[in-house]
Amino acid sequence: MPLLQARSLTRHFGGLAAVSAVDLSVEEGEIVGLIGPNGAGKTTCFNLLSGFLRPTGGTIVFGGEDITGFRPHQVAGRGLVRTFQLTTLFQDMTVRENVLLGMHLHSRQGLRRLLFGRQIFPPDEVTGSDEVLEFTGLAPQADQLAKNLPHGHQRILSIAMALAARPRLLLLDEPVTGMNLEESGHVMALVKTIRDRGTTILLVEHNMKAVMGTCERVVVLNFGLKLAEGTPAEVSTSAAVIEAYLGAGLQHA
Ligand SMILES: Nc1ncnc2c1ncn2[C@@H]1O[C@H](COP(=O)(O)OP(=O)(O)OP(=O)(O)O)[C@@H](O)[C@H]1O
Numbered sequence: 001m002p003l004l005q006a007r008s009l010t011r012h013f014g015g016l017a018a019v020s021a022v023d024l025s026v027e028e029g030e031i032v033g034l035i036g037p038n039g040a041g042k043t044t045c046f047n048l049l050s051g052f053l054r055p056t057g058g059t060i061v062f063g064g065e066d067i068t069g070f071r072p073h074q075v076a077g078r079g080l081v082r083t084f085q086l087t088t089l090f091q092d093m094t095v096r097e098n099v100l101l102g103m104h105l106h107s108r109q110g111l112r113r114l115l116f117g118r119q120i121f122p123p124d125e126v127t128g129s130d131e132v133l134e135f136t137g138l139a140p141q142a143d144q145l146a147k148n149l150p151h152g153h154q155r156i157l158s159i160a161m162a163l164a165a166r167p168r169l170l171l172l173d174e175p176v177t178g179m180n181l182e183e184s185g186h187v188m189a190l191v192k193t194i195r196d197r198g199t200t201i202l203l204v205e206h207n208m209k210a211v212m213g214t215c216e217r218v219v220v221l222n223f224g225l226k227l228a229e230g231t232p233a234e235v236s237t238s239a240a241v242i243e244a245y246l247g248a249g250l251q252h253a
């Protein structure tokens with residue numbers, strides 16, 4: 001049984017079918033890419049899978065359990081954790097504090113900490129956060145305020161916060177957006193290492209070099225529908241996929 005299995009996933013916004021009868025499954029240990037032109041429904045899929053939006057139709061099974069309609073903290077509590085397309089950090093807290101909060105964002109205790117200000121974190125959590133900081137390469141910036149980090153490091157910090165929750169499945173929404181070649185190379189290497197350490201990855205990204213170099217399987221959305229699915233090589237030579245991207249490109253021209 002796949003780790004994640006969405007069947008006929010559907011979400012309407014008024015008359016718009018943002019996601020339409022999409023079947024999507026992810027096996028444990030895979031790195032799967034979810035791609036498609038702007039507005040194809042990728043982020044909406046993430047919102048549905050992570051409980052931030054309720055589906056209009058379809059089912060989501062994660063780790064053998066039907067999680068359709070679950071709230072975000074219930075989903076995250078089961079090990080399905082997402083990052084956001086726009087970086088969401090606690091700007092006035094340090095890098096280490098952000099990672100510590102990442103461990104608790106989905107729990108009541110974490111919420112209390114957020115509501116009632118800075119707390120002393122237990123030593124085992126500090127050790128855990130140091131491991132995440134070391135692993136993601138953010139250790140030298142641990143005591144800096146998040147708002148003072150350059151953009152690339154802020155994006156990495158949002159991944160570090162998600163990792164702190166110890167996900168079984170990590171949904172990454174455009175992790176290398178706005179990064180230079182060196183930074184995006186670092187992040188994609190990090191994604192592979194995260195997977196090698198036991199976390200399954202579903203990745204939304206427009207940077208095709210990053211997708212094709214990292215993902216073992218790619219699912220393509222277009223106008224809310226699943227257009228194609230296969231290996232990076234299969235998908236990148238599919239006439240339907242090329243046409244969808246060309247069409248999108250022409251619309252934006
Ligand atoms: N909350 C919402 N209310 C109304 N329409 C929405 C909402 N969220 C998304 N949409 C619409 O649903 C469609 C899919 O949007 P979505 O953000 O999922 O696309 P995407 O594939 O993530 O695009 P991008 O690559 O630009 O991030 C778009 O037409 C968008 O305008």
Ligand SMILES: [Mg+2]
Pocket residue numbers: 042043044085
């Ligand atoms: Mg999006």
